[in-house]
Amino acid sequence: MSTPTPQAVPGATPKREMWSTRKVFILAAIGSAVGLGNIWRFPYVAYENGGGAFIIPYLVALLTAGIPLLFLDYAVGHRHRGSAPLAYRRLARGAEGLGWWQVAICFIICVYYAVIIAWAAMYMIFSVTEAWGDDPAGFFIGSFLQVSEAVNIGFDFVPMVLIPLIIVWAVVLLVLAAGVQKGIGRANIIFLPLLLVMFLILVVQSLFLPGAADGLNALFTPDWGALTNTTVWAAAYGQIFFSLSVAFGIMVTYASYLKHKTDLTGSGFVVGFANSGFEILAGIGVFAAVGFMAFSSGAEVGDVAAGGIGLAFIAFPTIISEAPLGGLLGVLFFGSLVFAGFTSLISIIEVIIAAVQDKLGMSRVKTTWCVGIPLALISILLFPTTTGLNLLDVTDAFVNNFGIMACALVTVLLVTYGFRKLPLLGGHVSEVSSIKLGLWWRIMVGIVSPIVLGYILISEVIKRIQEGYGDPPMPDWFVNVFGWGMAGGLVVVAFLLSLIPWGRNSAANDPELDSPTLQEAQR
């Protein structure tokens, strides 16, 4: 055939999608930032690290690293109007690999993150009948997940997880196929207010439970001595860093769909404080409920407090069984996890879809299925099995600590000292924004962030080498392959992907999509 298809014509790449208003962008960015970690990680981290005193390192971390890094992501995505690999490629020669590293991290996270949403969805149903009876821990590990004693990879599927997982993938891919505005934007406009309303009702219900005040007392009583402890400060920076969804491509991608003239810093402060505002709300709701759990079992709050999977799938079922209107509490709690997780999952997968779409110049729908179906199959093949919990545990720990954390450190170092692009990026943000980025921002990104990230990363590496991973420790081969090997593999994959040339249909060859600053345009 001699007639070229429309997509084969140079410059005929589909027009880049955009958010209709900045409100939609802000909602989507909050939806991405507010995830499972806000609900099940923050309350326990705060409790463990100084209680009420934790608010000081937490706010310092938000203002000195969280929000400055958020602006860095916005700047890269907005100025260079591309998915992570394309935006970094346009930022500097040789930076493309950083973008692919972020895409690879998102690939790992999304395949297990979807599974937790599937669990939470099932627990919404279980809450109505209190299916766990009087043994929530035994039910979760035994009856529900049917966790095998052997730590390996198996294909013994658990239908109760498999079926909701398939549904989660189907829904999330349908949303993504609908596009940036009509899919992602619309989903956030529906789910985010719903999450807030559900969670507010949950908090009010928890506050009326007997013992709630004891829980809040345990969470907010300050331990001022903690402020002299570096691990407490590292915990604050770690919490802010993981919670805000910075440095793994999401905010780069979302910012690339903004109009040229958008108040980036004004929007970023709203996103940063809204995310933290939800964490404080979660702290109040979760610890009020934990206080009730201590009250009803006659234990101390410190004995029953937990975080992560233990809080959600073991402690909360116990609370639900004993609380008046427990079924309602359960539906609200697990429903909140589902909605918070779902809007975050959307953003994680979007990083990959946007990258592939830019690279191959395919339509949104086609890219969604080409990327989404393999992702869903990997997730469905590896995780809803009797061996899925251990795999999820180790990949989650290593992709966060040695994937996102390492990638963030390398990114800030390279952008600041290697490519020397901070003045350019700061200048771009200042031109379009209400709050200007000056020297303070460059100090936070170029000096404070690398010191803090480097400290956390090195301490974590030492800890893992000395202690191994898991309680009881997982076999070395398992941790070496799915922990260290996976984290190292991400870098190799990123490097290899950055070597593949960009075709003439790719977004890299669409000059209209680059976004030089106004000053540059006038030169």
Add this chain to the structure above:
Amino acid sequence: MSTAAIVMLIIAILTVWGGLALALVNLNRHPEDDGAMPAEHAPEL
């Protein structure tokens, strides 16, 4: 609840939610440039 816990609860709420309120006020003072609205968007948004 102890006095110290109540004080820290109030400080946490005031700083974080106060920060959010300030951020929203700042954003509203700088309305976006409606001229650059993309032509095609979901009608209800």
